[in-house]
Amino acid sequence: MNDASSSTLATSAKATLDGITGRDLSNRDRMALPVQEMPCQEPAVRAHNMGEVALGYTEAQARVEAARCLQCKNAPCIAGCPVSIDIPGFIRRVAEGDYHGAAEVIRRTNLLPAICGRVCPQEAQCQAPCTLGKALKTVDKAVQIGRLERFVADRERAVGGVPMPSVAPPSGKRVAIVGSGPAGLTVAADVRREGHEVVIYEAFQKPGGVMVYGIPEFRLPKAIVREEAEKLERMGVRFELNTLVGRTRPLEALLHEDGFDAVFVGVGAGLPKFMDIPGENYVGVFSANEYLTRANLMRAWDTEHADTPIYPSRRVAVLGGGNVAMDSARMALRLGAEEVHVLYRRTREEMPARAEEVAHAMEEGVVFDFLSSPTEVLGDDKAIVTGLRVLSYRLGEPDASGRRSPVAMEGSEHDVPFDTVIVAIGNESNPLLAKTTPGLEVDRKGHVLVDASQKTRLDRVWAGGDIVLGAATVILAMGEGRRAAAAINEYLKGK
Amino acid sequence: MNRIIAKTRLSDDVYRMELEAPHIAHERRAGQFVIVQADVEWGERIPLTIADADPQRGTITLIFQTVGVTTRKLAELEVGQSIDAVLGPLGNPTHIERFGHAVCVGGGIGVAPLYPIAQALKNAGNKVTVIIGARNKSLVILEEEMRAIADELIVVTDDGSYGRKALVTEPLKELCQVQDTPDIVVAIGPPIMMKFCAETTRPFGVKTLASLNTIMVDGTGMCGGCRVNIGGETKFVCVDGPEFDAHLVDWDGMLLRLRAYKPQEESHNREYVEHHQCRLDAIVANNREGGAR
Numbered sequence: 110m111n112d113a114s115s116s117t118l119a120t121s122a123k124a125t126l127d128g129i130t131g132r133d134l135s136n137r138d139r140m141a142l143p144v145q146e147m148p149c150q151e152p153a154v155r156a157h158n159m160g161e162v163a164l165g166y167t168e169a170q171a172r173v174e175a176a177r178c179l180q181c182k183n184a185p186c187i188a189g190c191p192v193s194i195d196i197p198g199f200i201r202r203v204a205e206g207d208y209h210g211a212a213e214v215i216r217r218t219n220l221l222p223a224i225c226g227r228v229c230p231q232e233a234q235c236q237a238p239c240t241l242g243k244a245l246k247t248v249d250k251a252v253q254i255g256r257l258e259r260f261v262a263d264r265e266r267a268v269g270g271v272p273m274p275s276v277a278p279p280s281g282k283r284v285a286i287v288g289s290g291p292a293g294l295t296v297a298a299d300v301r302r303e304g305h306e307v308v309i310y311e312a313f314q315k316p317g318g319v320m321v322y323g324i325p326e327f328r329l330p331k332a333i334v335r336e337e338a339e340k341l342e343r344m345g346v347r348f349e350l351n352t353l354v355g356r357t358r359p360l361e362a363l364l365h366e367d368g369f370d371a372v373f374v375g376v377g378a379g380l381p382k383f384m385d386i387p388g389e390n391y392v393g394v395f396s397a398n399e400y401l402t403r404a405n406l407m408r409a410w411d412t413e414h415a416d417t418p419i420y421p422s423r424r425v426a427v428l429g430g431g432n433v434a435m436d437s438a439r440m441a442l443r444l445g446a447e448e449v450h451v452l453y454r455r456t457r458e459e460m461p462a463r464a465e466e467v468a469h470a471m472e473e474g475v476v477f478d479f480l481s482s483p484t485e486v487l488g489d490d491k492a493i494v495t496g497l498r499v500l501s502y503r504l505g506e507p508d509a510s511g512r513r514s515p516v517a518m519e520g521s522e523h524d525v526p527f528d529t530v531i532v533a534i535g536n537e538s539n540p541l542l543a544k545t546t547p548g549l550e551v552d553r554k555g556h557v558l559v560d561a562s563q564k565t566r567l568d569r570v571w572a573g574g575d576i577v578l579g580a581a582t583v584i585l586a587m588g589e590g591r592r593a594a595a596a597i598n599e600y601l602k603g604k
Numbered sequence: 605m606n607r608i609i610a611k612t613r614l615s616d617d618v619y620r621m622e623l624e625a626p627h628i629a630h631e632r633r634a635g636q637f638v639i640v641q642a643d644v645e646w647g648e649r650i651p652l653t654i655a656d657a658d659p660q661r662g663t664i665t666l667i668f669q670t671v672g673v674t675t676r677k678l679a680e681l682e683v684g685q686s687i688d689a690v691l692g693p694l695g696n697p698t699h700i701e702r703f704g705h706a707v708c709v710g711g712g713i714g715v716a717p718l719y720p721i722a723q724a725l726k727n728a729g730n731k732v733t734v735i736i737g738a739r740n741k742s743l744v745i746l747e748e749e750m751r752a753i754a755d756e757l758i759v760v761t762d763d764g765s766y767g768r769k770a771l772v773t774e775p776l777k778e779l780c781q782v783q784d785t786p787d788i789v790v791a792i793g794p795p796i797m798m799k800f801c802a803e804t805t806r807p808f809g810v811k812t813l814a815s816l817n818t819i820m821v822d823g824t825g826m827c828g829g830c831r832v833n834i835g836g837e838t839k840f841v842c843v844d845g846p847e848f849d850a851h852l853v854d855w856d857g858m859l860l861r862l863r864a865y866k867p868q869e870e871s872h873n874r875e876y877v878e879h880h881q882c883r884l885d886a887i888v889a890n891n892r893e894g895g896a897r
Contacts, residue, residue: 312824314644314689322822351689353824357627379826383838390833390857392864399827407648407821416673417648417821418868492860539825541843 115148115164122169129176136179140241144250145174147465152472156442159326159410162469163227171260175204177241178252185238186254191588192218196235196254203257212265215258220274220298221291221587223266223333226259228324228432229584230463249464266336276344277304282601285310285369287354287542290318291583292375292574294337295590296597297346300373303598307346308369312353313406318377319575320583322406323398325436327443328466331405355545364569370604371597374549374557374565374572375590378536378580384428388486389532393420393494397429397437397533404440422446422529426497428483429453429533430460435467437531438475446529449475454482454502454515480504480515484522486530496526536580554579563593571597605686609663615742617670618713619679620655626662628654628692634720635698635815635847638666639823641689642677650674651820651842653717653792654693655746664690667716667745672869673876694823695846698724698813704787706730707779708754709772709801711737711793715746717815718792725790726753733786734758735775737793741766772797773804780808788813791850795859802850814850816841819864832858 122145129138148164149155155162166174178200186196195214202211215222229235235254236242242251265271282305286293289311301307315321317334342348354360354376363369381396383389400419403409407417425441427434430453438449451470453460456479460467471477483497501521504513538555550558550566556579557572559565565572573589575581610622628638632654641647650672656665670676681687698721706725710718715736726732734754738744739762751757758775759767768775772793779786789812791801798814805812818830818841825843832839833854839845 312691313822314641322826351691352627353691353694356693357631357691359631379824381826381828383828390831390838390861392861396828399821399829402821402827408646411646414646415648416642416646416872418865418872420864421868491863492857539843541825 114151118146118148118170119167122167122173125173126169129173134176139177139179140244142173142177144177145170145253145256147253147256149469152469152474155327156439156473159443161330162327163465165263166256166260168264171203171257172206174253174257175200178204179240181240185240186235186252189235189238191234191584192591194218194235194258199261200252200254200257203261208261208264209270211261212270215261216274218591219258219587220295221337221583222258223262224291224320224329224337225584225587226255226257226262227329227333228320228463228582229255230432230582231255232464234584266333271340273340273343274298274302276302279306280304280601282306282370282604283308283368284597284601285354285363285367285372286375287360287372288318288375288377288574288576289316289338289348290375290377290574290586291320292586292590292593293318293373294341295587296373296375296571296573296594297341298344299591299594300597301341301344301346303601305370305598305601308349309341309346310349310352310354310358312351314350315406316348316350318375322402323433323436325401325405325440327439328436353541355542360542360546360549360570370569370601372570373590373593373597374542374570374576375574375586376539376542376576378575379539380537380555381532382535382537383532384483384534386483386485388488388494391486391488391492391494393422393488393528394486394530394532395420397427397433397531398536400437400531401433401440404444410440410444419444420529423448424527425449425529425531426483426525426527427451427531427533429535430455430462431533431535432462432466433535434531434533435462435470435475437533439466439470439473441529441531442473442475450478450525450527451475452478452481452483452497452499454480455513456480456504459512482515483530487524494528494530496524497530498522498524536575538576538579542576561592562596563589564596569600605688606690607686608681608683611681611683614667614745617679618667618743618745619670620665620667621678621681622658622663622665623687623690624662625664625690625692628690629657629659629662629664632657632664632693633697634700634724635717636693636695637717637823637846638664638690638692639694639820640666640674640678640687640691642674642681642687644688647677647688648674649689649691649821649823651694651817651823653815653817655716655719657720667713669713673872676873676876691823694842696844698790698847700724700728702729704730705733705784707733707735707776707786707789709735709737709776709789709791709793709797710750711772711791711797712739712743713745714791714793714797714815715750718790719746719749721790721792722750723753730787731755731784733779735760735772736767737761737772737797738766739763771800773800776801777804780805780810786810789850790815790847795855795862798850799853799855799859802853802855806851812850813847814853815846816848816853816858817846818858819862832861 239251574586
């Protein structure tokens with residue numbers, strides 16, 4: 110994915126662009142244009158710093174990539190986007206060099222393009238049905254929509270041209286938002302635009318939810334999240350940090366004492382799953398949430414300034430195959446681990462992580478132990494981790510979901526030395542809010558039950574994001590937020 | 605931002621601080637705690653128990669010992685200054701009912717969180733016996749406050765410099781042996797003390813609660829750093845606790861987990877103290893020069 114250096118990529122894109130400028134391109138011409146690779150920090154360098162890995166397209170790269178788009182009439186990409194961005198519309202403007210216009214098209218449906226362009230699993234969403242990718246017989250050659258979205262958003266940020274969304278005159282209505290992750294921020298913007306007063310409650314000391322505590326700096330610079338929060342503040346949204354609704358203030362009090370007309374619950378998943386194997390409470394075993402929160406939110410990587418300690422590791426095992434597992438493994442490398450292994454029960458094809466993150470992790474030297482999963486954490490007499498007992502698997506028949514399920518190979522158990530184990534096998538719903546809020550109904554897994562408009566069973570309360578979906582993605586949370594905001598605005602209009 | 609409105613030094617390294625936190629003051633119940641951050645940019649998040657609260661004034665009282673960087677930073681704050689971040693009240697409140705005879709055992713700084721629980725138990729109509737233990741006389745805290753609510757107060761010190769020369773487990777055992785045996789024991793203090801309280805009451809079958817103070821980051825169930833083994837099951841102290849049946853706690857496992865960051869904490873502490881010693885020396889030197897002029 111990254112054989113060419115950034116400068117080579119820039120030069121050849123410039124040459125390609127010069128070759129096509131002013132020409133009328135046929136579909137055949139467009140299909141022949143090379144996929145523009147993402148310029149990145151060199152793997153050996155970036156594995157030891159916190160700087161962003163992907164550096165973003167140059168202007169020439171963006172215009173060449175945009176020229177690859179066939180501008181299909183039926184636009185299958187739009188159906189693949191959870192917030193239905195007019196993808197051919199914004200790409201056409203990039204091809205024409207009208208970046209501001211492109212940003213306006215995106216902003217109609219997506220308020221956080223700099224974030225989505227970086228963290229969306231595009232290969233499974235908008236890029237999956239791309240006609241060009243289908244014609245060239247691999248999704249890898251689809252139009253790189255995510256990279257273009259990022260280019261447009263970054264370009265606009267760089268020239269300081271991000272206009273503030275207009276805010277309607279005060280409506281006299283008040284909306285409380287619980288949780289400042291992607292769902293909450295989306296609802297805040299959409300509801301505030303209608304002139305309603307908005308207060309966001311956040312338990313942590315900084316706004317952003319998973320975007321600040323979970324996703325590392327090297328994948329999503331915190332400055333971007335901060336800018337988005339500041340933009341909301343300039344629109345008049347108020348943040349109440351260090352406030353845990355359900356404990357600091359009951360949800361019911363917001364509705365009945367504090368004068369809010371509606372509440373949106375977007376508190377995220379937030380309860381780490383463990384393997385439930387012997388030795389899991391030994392010193393050196395961490396949930397990915399803990400490891401990443403220490404490293405990201407608490408900035409423990411900066412040992413000179415941060416008070417929060419992080420465990421010193423040499424040989425790290427990360428359990429799981431999602432984005433969080435990739436983030437943990439790559440963070441461990443950056444924190445000085447000598448060897449980092451990802452243990453996953455299936456194979457690369459089944460991994461739920463974004464393809465780009467897996468590729469980046471491999472380039473940086475993370476070792477992937479596919480078809481393996483631990484049965485026990487080994488420790489010494491001080492209960493300090495010394496390794497894992499690992500069982501090997503093979504892929505069996507496809508299950509109901511079509512995924513080939515792993516079958517344990519008997520007698521294959523073997524011990525591997527590790528000093529740190531990071532468990533990244535997902536999150537369950539944090540029960541705190543449901544427990545302290547009578548009438549907020551949840552399903553067996555603790556997900557808040559909502560109707561098609563994200564309305565919960567509680568009067569004047571809507572919910573969305575991971576607390577409804579289970580651990581999902583930033584963009585799906587935003588999609589739910591948009592729906593909820595529309596329903597809340599509709600409800601407040603009628604009041 | 606939570607403004608400090610009163611500060612008292614209770615002993616060499618123990619401080620009492622009253623600070624503005626209207627919502628917490630209103631919502632908190634006995635047994636709950638807060639997560640405190642001395643500065644939001646680089647500070648760590650540490651759990652501290654709530655020793656008292658005044659909903660009318662909108663204040664809570666924290667009592668802490670300077671054991672790490674954050675508690676040292678807190679101790680340097682003066683009245684009128686603010687603590688950057690205080691999140692709470694966290695954890696489940698103590699289950700209070702009329703048990704009959706309640707024995708409250710507090711060791712060292714553990715007397716602080718024990719105080720509101722003893723108070724609530726008394727208000728619920730229990731006969732309350734309080735045992736306060738400390739290494740020496742200067743470390744005995746909240747004696748008068750406890751005396752005001754307890755039916756009986758027993759003070760013990762390790763070195764005999766005040767009260768009886770004993771560990772808290774001695775009077776606890778005696779109380780279990782006499783006629784009016786406790787119906788419930790609540791023990792809060794260093795983990796090793798709570799462990800031995802549990803071993804003391806176990807043979808008598810007296811229900812014993814302990815309030816655990818483990819390593820935490822968020823305090824809301826999100827990180828799992830505080831997990832302990834309770835009767836063979838993994839529980840999170842922050843959301844399932846902080847109180848558990850002391851007879852079911854895997855004390856040895858918990859004690860080992862508390863040591864996870866010992867080397868880093870010690871070096872952090874050393875750096876902090878050295879850095880401040882330098883600053884102090886500089887100030888002293890400056891003052892001297894100033895004085896000579």
